[in-house]
Amino acid sequence: MSMSPETVDLSSQRALSEWLPGRLAAEEPRILVIGDVMLDGWWSGSIERLCREAPAPVVDIQARESVPGGAANTAMNLAALGARVSVAGIIGSDDAGVDLKNQLVAAGIDVRHLHSHPDMVTTTKIRISSGGQVMLRLDDSAKTVPDDALAALAASVRAAVERQDAVLVCDYGTGVLADPVHAVLVDALAAGPRRGDGKRRSPLVVVDSHDPRPWAPLRPDLVTPNAQETARMLDRRLPDGQERVEAVGGHADALLAATGARAVVVTLDRDGTVLLTSDGVRHRTWARPAAEKQASGAGDTFVAALTLARSAGLPLTASLDLAQSAADVVVHQPGTSVCSTEQLSRYLRAFADTALGADELERQIEVHRAQGQRIVLTNGCFDVLHSGHTRYLNQAKQLGDILVVALNSDESVRRLKGSGRPINSVADRAAVVAALSCVDYVTVFDTPTAAPLIKQLRPEVYAKGGDYTPEMLAETPAVEEYGGRVAILDYVAERSTTAVVNRIRDGQGAATAT
Numbered sequence: 001m002s003m004s005p006e007t008v009d010l011s012s013q014r015a016l017s018e019w020l021p022g023r024l025a026a027e028e029p030r031i032l033v034i035g036d037v038m039l040d041g042w043w044s045g046s047i048e049r050l051c052r053e054a055p056a057p058v059v060d061i062q063a064r065e066s067v068p069g070g071a072a073n074t075a076m077n078l079a080a081l082g083a084r085v086s087v088a089g090i091i092g093s094d095d096a097g098v099d100l101k102n103q104l105v106a107a108g109i110d111v112r113h114l115h116s117h118p119d120m121v122t123t124t125k126i127r128i129s130s131g132g133q134v135m136l137r138l139d140d141s142a143k144t145v146p147d148d149a150l151a152a153l154a155a156s157v158r159a160a161v162e163r164q165d166a167v168l169v170c171d172y173g174t175g176v177l178a179d180p181v182h183a184v185l186v187d188a189l190a191a192g193p194r195r196g197d198g199k200r201r202s203p204l205v206v207v208d209s210h211d212p213r214p215w216a217p218l219r220p221d222l223v224t225p226n227a228q229e230t231a232r233m234l235d236r237r238l239p240d241g242q243e244r245v246e247a248v249g250g251h252a253d254a255l256l257a258a259t260g261a262r263a264v265v266v267t268l269d270r271d272g273t274v275l276l277t278s279d280g281v282r283h284r285t286w287a288r289p290a291a292e293k294q295a296s297g298a299g300d301t302f303v304a305a306l307t308l309a310r311s312a313g314l315p316l317t318a319s320l321d322l323a324q325s326a327a328d329v330v331v332h333q334p335g336t337s338v339c340s341t342e343q344l345s346r347y348l349r350a351f352a353d354t355a356l357g358a359d360e361l362e363r364q365i366e367v368h369r370a371q372g373q374r375i376v377l378t379n380g381c382f383d384v385l386h387s388g389h390t391r392y393l394n395q396a397k398q399l400g401d402i403l404v405v406a407l408n409s410d411e412s413v414r415r416l417k418g419s420g421r422p423i424n425s426v427a428d429r430a431a432v433v434a435a436l437s438c439v440d441y442v443t444v445f446d447t448p449t450a451a452p453l454i455k456q457l458r459p460e461v462y463a464k465g466g467d468y469t470p471e472m473l474a475e476t477p478a479v480e481e482y483g484g485r486v487a488i489l490d491y492v493a494e495r496s497t498t499a500v501v502n503r504i505r506d507g508q509g510a511a512t513a514t
């Protein structure tokens with residue numbers, strides 16, 4: 001049940017095009033979400049006075065909303081993105097449990113393995129807000145999970161994992177995934193669930209846990225700890241900003257060993273995510289944060305989109321970029337939200353006409369510069385986007401705060417590369433480059449070099465790939481004239497656009513697996 005590169009074009013060039021979410025949804029992968037399902041309450045009202053008994057504001061509640069949270073929110077996101085979703089967990093027979101189960105059923109989610117128990121308290125998190133600001137959160141959850149409830153869930157685990165394309169473990173530490181559930185789940189996935197033809201095969205296994213280490217025996221394909229969870233595993237405090245990214249990358253081996261995972265994706269909130277793998281692959285996504293003070297559950301959306309994309313066969317780095325885009329959608333929405341296929345397509349579609357003219361770009365840059373942010377500019381054709389490009393652009397982003405990519409116009413590419421180029425029009429190239437999370441702005445230039453644009457924008461850093469030296473660049477004098485810096489980034493061998501185009505024209509396959 002996966003899209004293969006032989007049947008679907010999943011190259012990096014088109015990976016984040018607007019059609020992709022619909023194509024992933026059409027695959028309808030079967031995904032089991034097992035773990036801590038919750039109900040999120042959002043109560044809002046006005047504040048006009050203080051309590052007489054204490055200096056505390058009185059919130060006159062005007063609206064109440066309840067939505068699935070925790071693992072249930074992850075399941076809702078998967079369903080909204082087109083997966084066939086099953087949920088396994090434990091809820092109470094209380095009003096919250098009934099409400100939660102009804103909402104999951106209404107979303108088309110299979111709840112046969114969601115067990116209700118009269119002595120269980122359904123975990124609820126009620127946020128009380130006024131004027132768009134959360135004032136208080138009330139948490140209600142079971143202190144212990146009844147033994148017979150755990151036994152019932154454990155007894156259904158093997159049936160739940162059968163014929164799944166992916167199993168997503170959401171362990172937030174409430175005790176629902178304690179033994180015997182933990183032991184049976186590890187054993188069931190180690191044996192490999194049966195396919196429709198009766199043969200054994202292993203589904204994609206993703207672990208989203210407050211502590212991924214107890215799940216190391218699963219040998220998961222992916223684990224997704226956040227910054228705090230990563231710091232606990234490393235038993236050290238992580239710095240902020242770019243230093244935090246570098247600190248996480250410096251402990252890749254330790255994190256992989258502790259989690260037993262093939263890949264670790266560390267989520268860093270406003271700083272995006274970092275991918276760590278045993279073969280040295282590194283990938284960075286960059287969040288586009290919003291000021292929405294009531295947004296919650298973006299991490300659930302991220303892991304849902306990541307699991308969907310990987311279970312349907314999308315390459316890992318493209319899956320991360322897609323998941324980051326889905327998370328960017330929900331941080332602009334109040335409350336605990338989901339990202340649907342249509343919303344994700346619309347978000348990616350918005351990049352189609354995203355190139356700014358030089359004058360408008362100059363105005364935008366001055367706003368960032370007034371806020372103390374450093375501008376990095378790079379330029380190129382970026383005709384057929386490949387892994388060398390994405391690594392190079394991620395490195396460029398790390399040299400400052402705002403990354404501007406200047407694209408050669410179509411006519412300029414023809415002058416440089418010949419009549420057969422570009423492969424993709426400047427509108428397509430701009431849309432794809434702008435969709436990368438590391439890129440903040442895209443513009444187009446038609447001059448023989450980027451020097452006139454550099455003189456107008458005056459970026460603090462001008463970055464180019466490692467197949468150049470500063471002396472070779474026609475733009476260097478323009479940069480040095482106003483005191484800017486030229487930065488030469490890593491050279492990635494065998495990753496040129498020309499090499500990719502030649503392989504396509506010669507009918508050759510991929511140089512290496514991705």
